[in-house]
Amino acid sequence: MAKEAKIKYISPIPVYKEKEYDPFIEATMQFERAAGYLDLEPWIYQRLKYPERELTVHLVITLDDGRAETFTGFRVQHSTVRGPAKGGVRYSPDASISECKALATWMTWKCAVVDLPFGGGKGAIICDTLKMSENELKKLTKEYTYAIRDIIGPYKDVPAPDMFTNAQTMAWIAEAYSQGRGCVEPAVVTGKPVHLWGSLGRAMATGTGLFFVLDEASKYLNQSLKGKKVAVLGFGNVGSSIAKLVHDAGCTVIAATDMFGGIFNEKGINPYEVEKQIAQTGSLVNFPETEPIDNESLIALPLDILIPAAVEGQITKENAAKIKAKIVLEGANGPTTLEADEILAEKKVLVAPDILANAGGVTVSYLEWVQNLQRYFFTEEEVREKTEKKMKKAFWEVVKVMEKHKVTMREAAYILAVGRVADSLRSLGRAN
Ligand code: NAD
DSSP: OOSOOOOOOOOSSOOSSSOSOOHHHHHHHHHHHHHHHHTOOHHHHHHHHSOSEEEEEEEEEEOTTSOEEEEEEEEEEEEOSSSSEEEEEEEETTOOHHHHHHHHHHHHHHHHHTTOSOOEEEEEEEOOGGGSOHHHHHHHHHHHHHHHTTTOBTTTEEEEEOTTOOHHHHHHHHHHHHHHHTSOOGGGOSSOOGGGTOOTTOTTHHHHHHHHHHHHHHHHTTOOOTTOEEEEEOOSHHHHHHHHHHHHTTOEEEEEEETTEEEEOTTOOOHHHHHHHHHHHSSOTTOTTOEEOOHHHHHTSSOSEEEEOSSSSOBOTTTGGGOOOSEEEOOSSSOBOHHHHHHHHHTTOEEEOHHHHTTHHHHHHHHHHHHHHHTOOOOHHHHHHHHHHHHHHHHHHHHHHHHHHTOOHHHHHHHHHHHHHHHHHHHHTOOO
């Protein structure tokens, strides 16, 4: 930060000591910088530093082969100050409570940046979806819903899809929750199938929001998107959506990776064709007329725009200096470590931060929730217009803070978001 943040708090959380990378430590340090900058009252600082609630559940299901298996799941609510907790549910072998705490915290700030009436939450189950049948996933999802049903609900906490969960998973959650309530309650989750109370435009929402932010960032930098070289790290829901949108806007997508490997062609790769291959084979690996590439080499390519869209902690102090892109557009949550962020700031790379850049998903989730609560549905055009308005407004509000305080875009987004939640707490008079 240009103006030195007044850090007057002592963190009881060990920083970078025991573990190389801990997402909750990253999230806490990002918050502390904004808290110091805003000179928050100690009671507000304490309230926002730790999640309000962390629930761990153990779920037993009978697998297709007759064996009983126990899975561990989590639901973390970081804040419900501005509204129900909002955030995805992730199915992953690497899921952890620390990851959920970080992702829940980031959701609080993300909802505040785009000014949605939500707090932040996140959930996960430790499991490998690639090794499970649809029937097993359905049973697991329903058990998870029963286990967390007391703390979720349309006015308490509204889950959504995240990595390795999708519209089908959300339909199962809605069904299990509704069964327990004795009435249909679609507003308990968002990201549902469109024929089952979902919103038009949700599938591409995060990619669409990323594109709005990229478009505004290009205007801010007085650049055109045409002919720009782009690479996408993580070609799932978010990565494939933004890849198609930048391709349509005249950019050349030259590389992409997924968890199995990567593809590179300097002349360009058609993301629509890659998507077709993934639908057939489950991976982009061996896409015709491409060379293999790994994440580290992709990050170091001569690019204009780098889009991390996989997991946390991919851009690190080890590889940040090698980045040649002028814009890093964060599709993933927490893809850049704090140390990498400092290197990128020195290199004058514009990092469009996750809590702003990928907020299109939660914005359309908000619209889905609104539609479900009033049982009245918007057209796709209405959803797009409302999302565009929210995202662009948020972008320029962040730019205003960035220019006023001479800080990075991430720091500006945090100052805006933490400031909004702190203002709410102050006005509610929630001090003890
Ligand atoms: P997804 O499961 O659809 O896709 C994830 C992709 O990342 C897959 O292609 C997977 O193979 C790939 N991947 C996983 N580990 C990788 C690695 N080490 N290297 C390269 N690729 C890897 O998930 P998604 O919904 O696209 O989410 C991706 C990221 O975006 C996550 O950080 C998520 O929290 C964030 N996000 C998602 C949404 C949403 O609406 N889905 C909204 C905001 C943020």
